Amino acid sequence: xxxxxxxxxxxxxxxxxxxxxxxxxxxxxxxxxxxxxxxxxxxxxxxxxxxxxxxxxxxxxxxxxxxxxxxxxxxxxxxxxxxxxxxxxxxxxxxxxxxxxxxxxxxxxxxxxxxxxxxxxxxxxxxxxxxxxxxxxxxxxxxxxxxxxxxxxxxxxxxxxxxxxxxxxxxxxxxxxxxxxxxxxxxxxxxxxxxxxxxxxxxxxxxxxxxxxxxxxxxxxxxxxxxxxxxxxxxxxxxxxxxxxxxxxxxxxxxxxxxxxxxxxxxxxxxxxxxxxxxxxxxxxxxxxxxxxxxxxxxxxxxxxxxxxxxxxxxxxxxxxxxxxxxxxxxxxxxxxxxxxxxxxxxxxxxx
Ligand code: F0G
Numbered sequence: 001x002x003x004x005x006x007x008x009x010x011x012x013x014x015x016x017x018x019x020x021x022x023x024x025x026x027x028x029x030x031x032x033x034x035x036x037x038x039x040x041x042x043x044x045x046x047x048x049x050x051x052x053x054x055x056x057x058x059x060x061x062x063x064x065x066x067x068x069x070x071x072x073x074x075x076x077x078x079x080x081x082x083x084x085x086x087x088x089x090x091x092x093x094x095x096x097x098x099x100x101x102x103x104x105x106x107x108x109x110x111x112x113x114x115x116x117x118x119x120x121x122x123x124x125x126x127x128x129x130x131x132x133x134x135x136x137x138x139x140x141x142x143x144x145x146x147x148x149x150x151x152x153x154x155x156x157x158x159x160x161x162x163x164x165x166x167x168x169x170x171x172x173x174x175x176x177x178x179x180x181x182x183x184x185x186x187x188x189x190x191x192x193x194x195x196x197x198x199x200x201x202x203x204x205x206x207x208x209x210x211x212x213x214x215x216x217x218x219x220x221x222x223x224x225x226x227x228x229x230x231x232x233x234x235x236x237x238x239x240x241x242x243x244x245x246x247x248x249x250x251x252x253x254x255x256x257x258x259x260x261x262x263x264x265x266x267x268x269x270x271x272x273x274x275x276x277x278x279x280x281x282x283x284x285x286x287x288x289x290x291x292x293x294x295x296x297x298x299x300x301x302x303x304x305x306x307x308x309x310x311x312x313x314x315x316x317x318x319x320x321x322x323x324x325x326x327x328x329x330x331x332x333x334x335x336x337x338x339x340x341x342x343x344x345x346x347x348x349x350x351x352x
Contacts, residue, residue: 004030007166008066014169014201015067015162024069024099028055028062029166033174033313038281039294043301044308048179049284049294050171053319057119060164060191060317061091067163068153069095077151078102081144083137084154085187085240086116087318092153093123104150106130106137111239113287113323133234134188135245155190156247164191168198171313178208180310185292185317186216186225186263187241189248195315196255212313214261216252217296219289223265225252237268237326240289240318270295275326278316285320285327293317 004010007029008017017023031054039047052060069092072080079102082092089105089112096103105120109129120127130137138154145152155161172178178199186192192214202208218226219236224244231244246252256263266274271288274295278284293314300306320327337343345351 003027006066007063007163008070011166011169014166016159017067017070021070021074022099023066024073024095025066026056026062026094026098028066029170031055031167031170033171034282034284036282036314038277039297039314042298043306043312045306045310045312047297048175048311048313049278049282050167050313050315051284052167052315052317053286053290053322057087057091057094058115058319058322059087059091060167060315061087062095063166064155064160064163064190064194065091065095065153067159068092068157069099069101071159072151072153073099073101075151077149079104079150080153081141081150082106082153083134083141084112085134085242086112086322087240088154089125089127090116090119090123093120093125096125097123102126104128104144106141108133108137108242111242113239113325115322115324134243135230138188138247154247155188155193161190161194161197164194165198165201167315168195169202172199172202172208175311178203178210179212179313181215181261181312182212182315183215183217183293183297183312184315185238185241185289186218186252187222187243187246187289189216189225189246189252191315191317192216192255193248193251196251196259211259214255214259215296215300216256216261216263217292218263218265219271219292220265220267225249225263226265236271238271238287238289238292239323240287241292264296264299266292266295266299270299272326274298279320279327284316286316287318287320287322288326290316290318
């Protein structure tokens with residue numbers, strides 16, 4: 001039967017590749033679009049989760065990375081570099097291995113989740129922890145790529161956006177048309193840019209009858225687009241989107257305004273509450289940053305700003321296993337029992 005071939009093969013005619021492009025792939029894309037029962041009940045809408053944590057390295061970054069690394073290889077690059085809050089670096093490291101390239105990653109010191117650091121390490125990336133935040137890392141990575149023979153694979157590289165736009169194609173292919181609203185977390189703002197591009201292309205070519213309103217959510221301590229100015233010391237427990245000066249700021253504003261959408265912010269408390277709801281009531285374990293989309297949707301619904309009956313897709317961007325600390329934090333230690341069925345049954349409350 002049919003095996004998903006990776007997004008470059010599945011959407012080749014919509015991507016800037018040719019027969020000469022060496023396709024570097026881990027068969028990314030083709031991720032589940034899961035109907036969300038509890039969120040649908042709460043909003044009176046038909047809500048779906050685009051589960052991007054199901055990608056090979058556990059985040060949506062693989063969509064951009066298959067393109068970026070394939071094009072870098074086509075151009076003869078032997079080394080790639082990126083700045084990252086953790087997921088881009090995990091993805092770059094894995095795809096560089098596939099391509100036989102060296103990867104260098106710059107991460108903010110002490111501010112990336114353990115799972116992501118583990119991925120970069122095990123894939124053999126050269127890792128530097130920078131004494132600064134993500135924005136400082138990106139400035140440094142750009143300078144290094146200008147002065148030295150190393151290709152930049154951050155989302156300021158336009159082929160990253162090309163790869164990531166395929167998530168919008170998959171959603172329309174699955175639903176038969178674009179949703180009414182598409183909700184996603186916003187950090188460096190590459191992904192909202194990419195989805196908007198994908199939806200527009202499908203509408204222009206008649207594969208969708210319309211485009212959705214784009215709803216983006218930043219973390220309230222790292223919300224430069226909402227606050228209207230760069231944040232010098234961004235703060236949030238959602239380290240993936242702890243970004244104070246997004247590279248694709250203007251594109252995010254265009255996506256918001258052209259789609260009739262919005263970009264707003266949610267607190268860490270709202271993010272964690274959506275994170276727990278997704279895991280405990282929908283069965284979908286995401287990392288905290290990913291829950292910002294759902295937190296935003298719930299906040300708007302509670303404020304009466306979501307008309308019932310709409311079709312809504314929330315992208316959940318990364319796998320919960322990336323950052324398990326938040327799952328364990330505050331939870332009681334599981335009880336220890338002897339190897340004894342009665343003792344185990346008593347602890348499980350099966351005896352009364
Ligand atoms: N969610 C997750 C899990 C992310 O890793 C990121 C970005 C975002 C959302 C925001 O997406 O930047 O396109 O607006 N992570 C980047 C990284 C910055 O380095 O992994 P964006």
